[in-house]
Amino acid sequence: MFESVTVPAALRPSDPRFGVGPSLIPTETVHNLARTGTSLLGTSHRKPAVRSVVRELQEGLRAYFKLPADYEIVLGNGGATFLWDMIGLGLVEQTSLHFVCGEFSDKWFRAHKNIPWIKATAEKVEFGQGIDPVARPGHDFLCCTLNETSTGVQLSTLPDLTDSRVLLGMDATSGAGQIRTDFQKVDVYYFSPQKVFASEGGFYVAFLSPKAIARAERLGQDLTRFVPECMKWSHAIENSRNNQTYNTPAISTIFLLNEQVKLMNRLGEDAVIREAKRKARLLYDWAEAKPYLSAFVRDPKFRSDAVATIDVDARFDVDQLAQALRAQHLAYDIDGYRKLNRNQLRIALFHNVTYENLEKLTQIISLMIEG
Numbered sequence: 001m002f003e004s005v006t007v008p009a010a011l012r013p014s015d016p017r018f019g020v021g022p023s024l025i026p027t028e029t030v031h032n033l034a035r036t037g038t039s040l041l042g043t044s045h046r047k048p049a050v051r052s053v054v055r056e057l058q059e060g061l062r063a064y065f066k067l068p069a070d071y072e073i074v075l076g077n078g079g080a081t082f083l084w085d086m087i088g089l090g091l092v093e094q095t096s097l098h099f100v101c102g103e104f105s106d107k108w109f110r111a112h113k114n115i116p117w118i119k120a121t122a123e124k125v126e127f128g129q130g131i132d133p134v135a136r137p138g139h140d141f142l143c144c145t146l147n148e149t150s151t152g153v154q155l156s157t158l159p160d161l162t163d164s165r166v167l168l169g170m171d172a173t174s175g176a177g178q179i180r181t182d183f184q185k186v187d188v189y190y191f192s193p194q195k196v197f198a199s200e201g202g203f204y205v206a207f208l209s210p211k212a213i214a215r216a217e218r219l220g221q222d223l224t225r226f227v228p229e230c231m232k233w234s235h236a237i238e239n240s241r242n243n244q245t246y247n248t249p250a251i252s253t254i255f256l257l258n259e260q261v262k263l264m265n266r267l268g269e270d271a272v273i274r275e276a277k278r279k280a281r282l283l284y285d286w287a288e289a290k291p292y293l294s295a296f297v298r299d300p301k302f303r304s305d306a307v308a309t310i311d312v313d314a315r316f317d318v319d320q321l322a323q324a325l326r327a328q329h330l331a332y333d334i335d336g337y338r339k340l341n342r343n344q345l346r347i348a349l350f351h352n353v354t355y356e357n358l359e360k361l362t363q364i365i366s367l368m369i370e371g
Ligand SMILES: Cc1ncc(COP(=O)(O)O)c(C=O)c1O
Pocket: 021, 078, 079, 080, 081, 082, 104, 105, 145, 147, 148, 149, 150, 171, 172, 173, 174, 192, 201, 202, 203
């Protein structure tokens, strides 16, 4: 059905990568990496050349996010999935409360449930609905997900913590960089860089407040907890203070991430967020205008500015549509999160995915469906 539609050349996006992660890495950045020749790749991450890139990255992140001066930037291998366990093992005292609105927030919850000494509790909403996290007595760590990549739900409020012993953690993996966060309210903010920050996976960035550092230090002394060496916060913090990681990182990942941070710093967070909102409006207005489309997230205040999820009428099979788009190299990876099992489009609004290309994508899909 869809393959037979001829898409005019003028509608071809300049880049077909619309997936929510791994996301579009600009070819220019990859060329910049190639241009480093013999100076970075294949050299020691403990030596000045790589450490200076790590330092520049840490300074660039601090400037972009306008991080409070006493927050530390910790880097390491393993990605957000690895941090779920690292946080459970080394930052939760006894009880974590999880706000679950999709697969990733649920996976974080399940990671903590596996840890024998933690009591993990979840407040869940039906997928597609938003969630407003509220602090409840009896929990020492709150787990929020800034942007649920599986459902396209973003947070619209953060809880006010009245008890200074409680820490707030935020998985910001697919929202970091283009959904604003009040760092005064967040103690542990982390993300993997293969989303807005256009790098490769297998790496994490974590911002820790002084309260979080103090908790990590205190729990690190508790010898009754078994924590694998590679998951100890003490190693991660100490190495990050020296612009290093505990074990060997992929230098290309750090390089690509640093290039993207520099690119976004040239505009600044306000301009990046403004553009993200403009792209989100384009997608959700399109979904509202077409009778065969509807935004999966009903309440506009929870609709993501980073990942748009749009249901498609069952008469038009999204798998076939995605296949036809892929076969013609028009768009890659726009199908929904597989476990949601919906006839759904999921499209990245990340910084490198341009407004113009998104506009073309909407026109191509409309053309394919309407014939
Ligand atoms: C919100 C969120 N959290 C965590 C993860 C897991 O990240 P990683 O695969 O880098 O461990 C993802 C991956 O897509 C995500 O979207």
